[in-house]
Amino acid sequence: METYSFEDFVGDRDVFFAEHFNKKPLLHKGALAGRLHDLPSVGQLDDLLALEVAPTSYLRVTKGGKGVPSSAYTRTVARGAALAEAVSADKVYELFRSGGTVTWNSLNHILPSTRRLTEPFADAFACPTEVVLFVTPAGNDGFAPHHDSIDVFVVQVNGTKTWKVWGTPQVRPGDEGSHTLEELGEPVIEVTLTPGDVLYVPHGTPHAAAANREMSLHLSVGVQPRRWRDLLRETVDAIVADEAFHGFPSLDGDQEPTAVTALAARLRLLQDRLAAVDPASEARRLAGTGRVRGGAARPREFERLSAADTLAPGAGVRRSAVPVQIGASDGARTSLFVKGHRLAVPDAVAAALRALESGPAVTAATFFPGVSETRSLRAAQGLARLGVLEVADEKRT
Ligand SMILES: [Fe+2]
Structure with a gap:
């Protein structure tokens, strides 16, 4: 799966923070050109709409600049004795065909590819990061001039969209608002985004967008820096x-x-x-x-447990950051307290753990000195499953 760095979106990181962050918009043409295949596609949107459990609160339709009430594209279904709202795909398609823009909010809560997209931003800004997907029919007027309360990185994925962005004002209240073209004057950026282009719009910066002769799909990575x-x-x-x-x-x-x-x-x-x-x-x-907010963090527990199950005798193991209290020995076995569990291990295993607190990694086969390779490996696997040990060098087999 494609992995993106923060520099992929903004170019030189130092230049971005010195000249653009919080100050003025940035256009990075071709930033992700040829690297969009993992991001949500038009076909994937059809799959999302077909989900029986598509959460209605994530989907929004706007038409003529105004929000369409969700009752226009949802239906009530019986789930056991209870009633629930479900998305009606046919009604969404009908609204889209007649000029509506379809928006998926917080798509990173649903799709792993967009969750991955938030990672470089969550890392760079240490703040909540959400991905919103906009799909607009051909020739749509899109959104009238307005400003948002968050910083936005627009990633064009399908089709084209023409953007106008005006200067970032000195004083910004931090909330949303709308503008007229007359009051704004000349934009500082006027561009037609094509797939792979990235546009940074600081919060409070007026902008407007319209689709061209084909359907447009873009992602907005919204970051909300903490004040x-x-x-x-x-x-x-x-x-x-x-x-x-x-x-x-x-x-x-x-x-x-x-x-x-x-x-x-x-x-x-x-x-x-x-x-x-x-x-x-x-x-x-x-x-x-700031980096582990919902929607950005990815727990890797299944991967970690699977790696512990297949630990090779020659794999390096070391102490993880998981705290362990090493208790007293009864003469043969020593008590360990880990994640609220108490277990007893041979004294030599406790001594090996102590040695690893400050010492270098050892192989799984030699972690438990004085026993067979197989028994040492079993002990290392047990402690790796608990999270006490972690693999130090995955290349060694
Ligand atoms: Fe906006």
């Missing part, structure tokens, strides 16, 4: 999760003087805890939380 207020809220949330802040006080009535004293104490405690935060490690933690 200071969002980041600081996360820091305070992490602090007040401590049980010192669990109380449920009454702040009025007869208890007021006591409550005020208690509040003053909690505010002082919060100040002390905030003062003790190490900015460097908190910045790393906040970057991490």
Whole structure:
């Protein structure tokens, strides 16, 4: 499957952050030319509409610049005793044929290829990233001039679409709004995007788009950079999760003087805890939380378990980041506490684990010294399934 880097979309990363990010639009013609085969295609959209469980909240139809009520393209179906809304493909096609634009929101929640597309953006910006797909019929007027509250990277996948983008204003309120062509004047970019082109539109930047003589399919990767207020809220949330802040006080009535004293104490405690935060490690933690939002992170547990099952005797193994508490020995076996589980392993295995905490990787066949290769391999596999060991070098067999 195609893997994209952030540079694939924006060109030189340093130039992008110095000159364009948050400042002005960027057009990168041919950025992904010839590398679109894994992205959603027109044919895949037919498959999506045919899904019996297509979530109606993800699909939107707009016509003449206005949203079409979902009741115009959904039907009610019985699921057991309950009733549910389902997408009616025929009605969606009819609306499209008569000039409607079909939008799939948060397609990265549904399609692995678009989830993969969010990864370089989630990594570069450490913030929530969503992919919205727009499919517009030939000759459609598309969207009238407006601005969005998020930064958008447009990727043209099928057909062509003509864009006008105006300058990014100095002061931006951070919400959505519409404009008239008269008030906007001359655009700074006017271009017909062809498959593989990428266009960056900073939040608050007016833009308009229209399809040409063929159906247009483009993806908008929307990134919502976290503002200071969002980041600081996360820091305070992490602090007040401590049980010192669990109380449920009454702040009025007869208890007021006591409550005020208690509040003053909690505010002082919060100040002390905030003062003790190490900015460097908190910045790393906040970057991490920004990258693992829903829709972007991909758990690889099945892959990991499958790799543990097929671990080769010559494969290198090392300690993972999973915390392990090594307990006391009863003379033959040592207790381990891992992910809430307690298990007992031969003392030599516990010693091997201790050695791996700071030592180099070893092969699975020699991890458990003094026993047969097969038994050592079994022990390494067991600990790899638990996540305590990980493969250090997949090339060794
Ligand atoms: Fe927009």
